[in-house]
Amino acid sequence: MTDTLLLPGVITALAFAMAFWRFTAGPSAVDRVVAFDTLTVIAVTGLVITALVSGRGIYLDVALVYALLSFLGVIVASRYLEGGDR
Amino acid sequence: MIALTWLGVAVMTAGVVFLALGGLGLVRMPDTYTRIQAGTKATTLGTILSLFGAALIMPGWSIKLLLIALFLMFTNPLSSQVLARAAHRAGVPATDKTKADALADDQEGLA
Amino acid sequence: MSDTFAPAKLFATMFVFWLLLNGALQLDVIVVGLLVAGGITYFFAGSLSFLSGYRVSVASAKATAGYLAFFFTELVRANLAMAWLVLDPALPMTPAIVKVRTRLQHPVARLLLANSITLTPGTLSVELRGEWIYVHWVVAQTTDPEAATEAIVAGFEKYLEVMYD
Numbered sequence: 001m002t003d004t005l006l007l008p009g010v011i012t013a014l015a016f017a018m019a020f021w022r023f024t025a026g027p028s029a030v031d032r033v034v035a036f037d038t039l040t041v042i043a044v045t046g047l048v049i050t051a052l053v054s055g056r057g058i059y060l061d062v063a064l065v066y067a068l069l070s071f072l073g074v075i076v077a078s079r080y081l082e083g084g085d086r
Numbered sequence: 087m088i089a090l091t092w093l094g095v096a097v098m099t100a101g102v103v104f105l106a107l108g109g110l111g112l113v114r115m116p117d118t119y120t121r122i123q124a125g126t127k128a129t130t131l132g133t134i135l136s137l138f139g140a141a142l143i144m145p146g147w148s149i150k151l152l153l154i155a156l157f158l159m160f161t162n163p164l165s166s167q168v169l170a171r172a173a174h175r176a177g178v179p180a181t182d183k184t185k186a187d188a189l190a191d192d193q194e195g196l197a
Numbered sequence: 198m199s200d201t202f203a204p205a206k207l208f209a210t211m212f213v214f215w216l217l218l219n220g221a222l223q224l225d226v227i228v229v230g231l232l233v234a235g236g237i238t239y240f241f242a243g244s245l246s247f248l249s250g251y252r253v254s255v256a257s258a259k260a261t262a263g264y265l266a267f268f269f270t271e272l273v274r275a276n277l278a279m280a281w282l283v284l285d286p287a288l289p290m291t292p293a294i295v296k297v298r299t300r301l302q303h304p305v306a307r308l309l310l311a312n313s314i315t316l317t318p319g320t321l322s323v324e325l326r327g328e329w330i331y332v333h334w335v336v337a338q339t340t341d342p343e344a345a346t347e348a349i350v351a352g353f354e355k356y357l358e359v360m361y362d
Contacts, residue, residue, distance in 0.1 A: 004095045008136070011102040015132075018109030022121070030118050030173040037165055038112055038125040041158065042105050045136045048151070049098075052143055060150045064218075067154065071161040078165070078172035104276055111283040119333045120292060123321050124283060130316060131276040153217045163315035163322075170323040170333060180292065 009049050016042050033077045040070035091143050098139025104132030117180050118173045126166040133158050206251065208238040251305075257360050264356035271317040271352070278319060282335070293337035296329050297346040299354060306361035313353045320349055 019042060023035035044063045051059035111124020137155045141148040211234035219226045251257070282290065301307050311322040311330055319335035332349055339345055 004091070005098075008095070008098045008102045008139075011099070011106050012136075015102065015105040015109035018106070018113050019125075022112040028118060028173070028176075028178045030169060030176060030178050031121060033172075034118065034122050034125055034166075034169055035112060037169065038108060038129055041129040041133055041162065042109070044154065044158065045102060045105060045133055048137060048140045048154075051147075052140055057147055057150070060147060060154065064150070064154050064157065067157055067161070071165055074165045075168055078168040081172045082175040104280065107280045107283055111279065114283060114288065116288070117292075119294075119321065119323075120290065120335060123319065123333070123335055124279060126315060126321070127275050127279045128283075131272055149217050153214075159316075160312070163312040167311060167315055167322045170321055174294075174323055180294075 005049055005053055009046075009053075012042060012046050012049060016046065029081055030078075033074060033081065036077075037070070037074045040067065040074075090145075094139045094142030094144075096139070097142060098136045101132045101135030101137075101139055104128045104135065108132060118178045119170060119180055122166050122170050122173070126162055130159060130162050204238050207241070208234050211237050251361055252359070260356045260359035264353070264360065267352060267356065268313060268316075271313075275317045275319070279335075282319075290335050291337050292333065292335050293340055294323060294331055294333050295337060295340050295345040295349075296331050296342050297350050298328050298342060299330060299346075299350055300328075301354060301357055301361065303361040306357045309361075310350065310353055310357055314349055317349075 016039065019035050019038045023032055023039060026032055044067050047059050047063040047066065051057060051063075105128065108125055108128030111128060112121050115121040115124050134155050137151045141151045212230050215230040215234060216222070216226070219230075282288065299307060299310055301310055307325065307330075311325055314320050314322050314330065314332055321333040322330055323333050324331040330350070332345070334345070334349070337345075338348065
């Protein structure tokens with residue numbers, strides 16, 4: 001099981017790395033939040049792969065709560081940026 | 087059983103390829119709005135496919151995986167839309183290739 | 198526009214979500230779910246859930262099935278189009294923010310329309326103002342509101358106007 005999921009895991013890590021590059025590069029604050037949002041979605045898949053590899057379903061709950069919290073975070077950050085940035 | 091697992095791995099691999107394309111889009115796209123486009127679209131289908139793949143590998147987890155997929159399908163477009171609006175209201179410039187901006191035109195009319 | 202089914206629909210949404218989250222049909226899970234869903238329904242009966250304004254009828258159920266089928270084909274097309282664009286070295290795009298008009302009245306129907314637009318080929322809702330939706334379009338074919346409405350909105354609208362009041 002662990003071996004067969006190696007390829008999807010590596011591609012997910014690659015996706016994560018590219019989104020992370022945008023997170024550090026910006027240039028605007030909104031770009032960083034966009035990158036953060038994408039990172040979250042990629043991380044959900046990462047958590048599901050972790051759940052499969054470890055065989056522990058509790059990671060699915062982690063993924064769900066993580067998705068919920070980051071959604072709220074992105075909304076709050078955007079509302080702030082509407083008035084704040086520049 | 088084994089066949090289902092391999093099908094699941096294949097579907098999941100297709101899904102994460104879309105995630106990587108979304109990441110590539112974030113790196114390559116010229117402005118914030120097109121980056122939001124790349125980020126939301128590719129990642130939503132990518133996540134749905136990889137969660138579906140996971141459900142094929144582990145059928146007992148289907149319900150919870152379905153719940154995560156439904157949740158993301160609702161929140162992902164919402165957050166992109168709020169982000170695009172925030173970018174526009176904060177005055178983040180669009181790429182020079184942009185042909186028209188009806189929203190900016192209408193705002194000038196109101197102001 | 199009073200919706201007599203509103204509390205029942207909110208209650209059902211909450212309760213089904215709770216059952217899916219637990220993934221078990223034990224007595225304690227059901228009892229807690231009934232209590233909490235009932236409490237939420239009691240306190241938030243006046244606010245919107247995504248089934249507010251949803252018509253409970255056969256025509257509406259058919260439209261929902263059609264909408265889901267259309268939505269998923271569009272979602273796949275959107276992703277393939279975007280993948281193709283990202284992989285093209287020249288990034289061939291003609292972005293524009295265009296405005297489109299919707300006939301839909303109910304706020305939840307408009308929300309679903311805006312969400313659907315965001316997930317379909319090259320379009321992203323930026324701002325909602327009454328019946329106007331401002332859409333960022335990666336490969337804009339037109340900047341005329343009428344033509345843009347036909348291209349972006351019409352496909353979803355014909356299902357949503359049957360589904361919602």
